[in-house]
Amino acid sequence: MALLPILRVEPADLPPLAIVCGDPFRAEVIAGKLEEARELAFAREYRTFIGVYQGMKLAVVSHGVGCPGAAVCFEELIKAGVTTIIRVGTAGALSGGYRAGSLIVSTAAVREEGLTKQLVPSSFPAVADSEVTAALYKAALEAGAPSSVGKGITLTVDAFFSGVVELPHETYKRAGVIAVEMEIAALYVIASLRGIRAGAIVALDGDSTEVDEAYDPHNNIVAEAVEAEIRAALNAMVVLAGERG
Numbered sequence: 001m002a003l004l005p006i007l008r009v010e011p012a013d014l015p016p017l018a019i020v021c022g023d024p025f026r027a028e029v030i031a032g033k034l035e036e037a038r039e040l041a042f043a044r045e046y047r048t049f050i051g052v053y054q055g056m057k058l059a060v061v062s063h064g065v066g067c068p069g070a071a072v073c074f075e076e077l078i079k080a081g082v083t084t085i086i087r088v089g090t091a092g093a094l095s096g097g098y099r100a101g102s103l104i105v106s107t108a109a110v111r112e113e114g115l116t117k118q119l120v121p122s123s124f125p126a127v128a129d130s131e132v133t134a135a136l137y138k139a140a141l142e143a144g145a146p147s148s149v150g151k152g153i154t155l156t157v158d159a160f161f162s163g164v165v166e167l168p169h170e171t172y173k174r175a176g177v178i179a180v181e182m183e184i185a186a187l188y189v190i191a192s193l194r195g196i197r198a199g200a201i202v203a204l205d206g207d208s209t210e211v212d213e214a215y216d217p218h219n220n221i222v223a224e225a226v227e228a229e230i231r232a233a234l235n236a237m238v239v240l241a242g243e244r245g
């Protein structure tokens, strides 16, 4: 069969379960937890590994930064037969008193990005699969995060650094949205449109209102939180594989 045109992977090589993340280096770190790990391709920002975790076959794929590029990854994985996707990401804190090192399971995403508006009207929700959310939240509580664990609505935006237009962070902070990142809305909308299940967990790497001035995610607390969310995602996948695969 032909390679997936952008991921450059043979569809038949992909199992039905996939963990995705923005950073190709993080994909390598996650693949390092697998047995028989094998890198299938590294094309553009998309780095694809397969391997085995507790007897379960799993793909690990990086999707880069932002919804348009990530959507390409999600769509190609789904075309290849992937039926469960968990995003393992980082995000900035917005509300709820969570701080760097906390883990947040995203139950739904605010669609403050451009990609999904080209797929479906804005009134369509970006919502996680309830089985994936439940498995992720339980696994996150057991994963030994350096700070607290929460679940709730997250915000997806396109702009990481602000320009002259005010970003919507403060509005959604007042609405109780917990964290802000850049791809979950695309994942949830595409998963709903294509009939697969998806969920997401993010490690908070700082306060999103200080992103321009003081953003520095390279510290031990964030690294520990990312390790904890990887454990949580892998263990949640084991539960989900048992339910459906």
Ligand SMILES: O=P(O)(O)O[C@H]1O[C@H](CO)[C@@H](O)[C@H]1O
Pocket (backbone or CB within 6 Å): 021, 022, 023, 064, 065, 066, 088, 089, 090, 091, 160, 181, 182, 183
């Ligand atoms: O850590 P990842 O998975 O890349 O997620 C977050 O980090 C990137 C911004 O630094 C964006 O992709 C955002 O969603």
Ligand SMILES: O=c1cc[nH]c(=O)[nH]1
Pocket (backbone or CB within 6 Å): 090, 091, 092, 093, 160, 180, 181, 182, 205, 206, 207, 208, 211
């Ligand atoms: O998109 C992101 C990711 C991490 N931290 C942030 O503040 N924003």
